[in-house]
Amino acid sequence: xxxxxxxxxxxxxxxxxxxxxxxxxxxxxxxxxxxxxxxxxxxxxxxxxxxxxxxxxxxxxxxxxxxxxxxxxxxxxxxxxxxxxxxxxxxxxxxxxxxxxxxxxxxxxxxxxxxxxxxxxxxxxxxxxxxxxxxxxxxxxxxxxxxxxxxxxxxxxxxxxxxxxxxx
Numbered sequence: 001x002x003x004x005x006x007x008x009x010x011x012x013x014x015x016x017x018x019x020x021x022x023x024x025x026x027x028x029x030x031x032x033x034x035x036x037x038x039x040x041x042x043x044x045x046x047x048x049x050x051x052x053x054x055x056x057x058x059x060x061x062x063x064x065x066x067x068x069x070x071x072x073x074x075x076x077x078x079x080x081x082x083x084x085x086x087x088x089x090x091x092x093x094x095x096x097x098x099x100x101x102x103x104x105x106x107x108x109x110x111x112x113x114x115x116x117x118x119x120x121x122x123x124x125x126x127x128x129x130x131x132x133x134x135x136x137x138x139x140x141x142x143x144x145x146x147x148x149x150x151x152x153x154x155x156x157x158x159x160x161x162x163x164x165x166x167x168x
Contacts, residue, residue, distance in 0.1 A: 051163040052125050054155035057081065061155055062166040063090070063125065070094045075167045076103060076116075084108050087167070090116075097121055098128075102138065114139035119149045127152035 047068035054061040058081035065074035070093055077087040088105025099118040104111065115138070117128035128147035132139040141147055 049160060050120075051158045051160040052155035053158035053163065054125075054153050056153060059083075060166075061153065062158075062163050063155060064160065064163050064167055065090065065099070067094065072099055072101060076105070077167050079166070094120070099125070112139070113137065115141050117141070117144075117147055118152075118155075123157035125155040127155070 047066040050065045050067065052063040060079045062077045063074065065072055072090065072092050072094055074090040076090050077085070079085045084107050086105040086107035088103055090101045090103055092099060092101035097120055099120055101116050102113055103116045104113045114132065118125040126149050128149050129152045130147040131142040133142050
């Protein structure tokens with residue numbers, strides 16, 4: 001009887017040892033501050049940069065925008081074939097899918113300001129077209145509700161390195 005009990009005990013131990021080879025190890029009880037940084041993804045609150053290019057015939061528009069939680073800043077350059085070109089700074093804010101910006105630029109030897117609105121959708125910007133009036137030296141849309149985005153110039157997403165070179 002004693003041999004029978006020892007044989008069963010060894011058989012049970014043998015079976016248990018084989019089961020443990022297939023078992024996955026338990027996670028260690030490390031402090032939660034020792035989390036592998038490669039597995040944790042965090043959202044950055046840094047400004048996000050977007051770049052766009054529009055080409056109509058031999059004329060081009062280059063835009064670089066920084067979106068810092070809805071506050072927009074950036075640069076824009078119109079390079080026209082047979083007309084004066086302009087280059088300047090953009091500033092404004094995002095309201096839904098609309099970028100409401102002011103373009104302060106140098107052209108024809110003078111510095112000017114004008115509102116320029118874009119719809120930002122599907123990796124593109126579409127410029128809003130509408131009547132503007134002078135408001136203390138800044139050209140502003142006469143009526144924001146009458147801005148037409150259907151016929152505005154479309155700018156497509158572009159490589160920011162290429163846009164940066166064009167904006168220098």
